[in-house]
Amino acid sequence: MPRQINLRQIEAFKALIESGTVSRGAEILSISQPAMSKLIAHLELDTGLKLFDRVKKRLAPTEHAIRLHNEIDRIFAGVRQVENAIDALRREEQGRLMIGVLPALAGSFIQRVIIDFLDKHPNVFCSIKTYSSHMVVERLVVRQLDVGLTNGRIDNPYVSFEPLMEDPLVCIMPLDHPLTSKKRVEPSDLDQLPFIGFDPDIYVSHLITKVLDTYKVQPNIILSATSAQPVCEFVAAGLGVSLVHPIMLDGMEHRVAVRPFDPDIMFHFQLARMADGRNARFAEALVDEIRRTASAISKRIVSDR
Template identity: 30%
Template sequence: MNLRQLEAFRATIRCGSITGAAEMMHVSQPSVSRLIADLERSVGFALFQRNGRGLIPTVEARTFYQAVEGMFVGVDRLQDLADSIRTTSGGVVSVGTIQSISTIELPRAVNSLIQRYPDIRVMIHARNTPAILDAVQLHQFDLGVVGRQPPYDGVETLFQTAAPYVCLMPEDHPLVGLAGPVDLEILAEQEDFVTFGGAFPDAMMSMDSSLSQRLQSRSRLSSTNMPVAAALVRETGVLAIADPFSAEQAVRMGGVAFRPILQNLTYYVSIVCGGRARLSRQAAEFSEILAEQLDQRVKLANSFSSGS
């Protein structure tokens, strides 16, 4: 026997006729008759006796029906549970994020999520990449938005992309408004730069070592994060090498602008989790929303860099 046969049997009992059962199941009358006949062969006894134009359940059928009805009550409860899970707007999504994504792209994604789920709660933790990766591995965060070049050990990568670094400068700098990328080889001989902890991020180590040394030699200012670096650019007139996300944040704060860089310096961003199977539906959707936004933002950054 199978579930469809039992469904036809249950519908026929309830309606008292093959015609009514067919209407309830949205199938033809011959289909219901065939299902009932197949079920009778399977159980080994008759289920109905004809009485004029109707059907009367046999004694055996009435006993059998009690068990079938109990089974369908369980199925109905499962459907109710599934409906509840599907339509719930509650729950919590926790996200660890690097600073460059925390003030523009991430809030946009959060807004999209809370519009879909009015009762959802979202917890944002701004940390550096190693701390985020550790927390995701320990399942302290549902999702992590991290930098540095993949792969990342101990986590599953849901999305990854890369964008070119840009040169951040005061908005009244002579280079602002000129066409094309700036050449760091030339700027290294003319301009002072903000470094990060006295050097440049590991993700920028594709930079020629001699160029890196020359830029560092002209640096009297150092910062451990981009907002501070941008403030130094704004107030002191020095330049900085910035990822495009942080550069956009800095421009919105005012007083600075950015230009594309001739050298190929790549900034990596990825969305990771402790395992796709552990994600709630809301967390998975949030990852998809943010990934789409980052993808669009990187396309703009690449377009800006290429001058198209």
């Protein structure tokens, strides 16, 4: 009658399947080959299943073995998830920050901020959530977030806002575009030109449309997007030109040409948090890192215009 299997047998079986040979499996478990073979033999005996065929002095897994390994792999993946959860709970005891970021800043910008922050505060658990500006503020108010990054038109009496990265939009274009010959791009330069825009309900799109309408200019909008990353990628691919905030170009500086746009279309983001928010010490440290990173990127990109 089959006996109850044990964890060591499962570990030996998994090592054998994934390494391909008894010798390599034994090395993984730091045991001898005879001990490895004994564990596999006992597993077959205890399960009552033929798990391996002996082919040319090697063990070839049967269909039963493959199915069993798939199930074991699923279980081990669950164990790893539990281990990750335990690690997260340990880190939460030392500090936890919930950060809300609008899509425009959810790429390389927040990545730089968090990497530098964790380098100084390695035991803080950070969770990054990407939301619209309105949702960031809503979650700050109900204490689901500690710090938020929003666009410049959001307001709420319960939330403290600090202007961040206030700069004029710049014109970006493919590296070989005819407009690269100009030192500054004007509205008339964009008339009927292939243009990559933002969706109409995006705030920066309203600012751009207002200025171009004032100058009676109609670019040929060939596509639009809800965030800056695809806009910049389409420009880099040669599909058209666009107007974006300089911070959106972080990491793209060598893939697109950048020119100042006249007249200035000012746009800024906001740093948002509750005045009496939790995790005050770590939140303040994160805010300092956001300010520092934003200032460094803006100076670098704007100075290259």
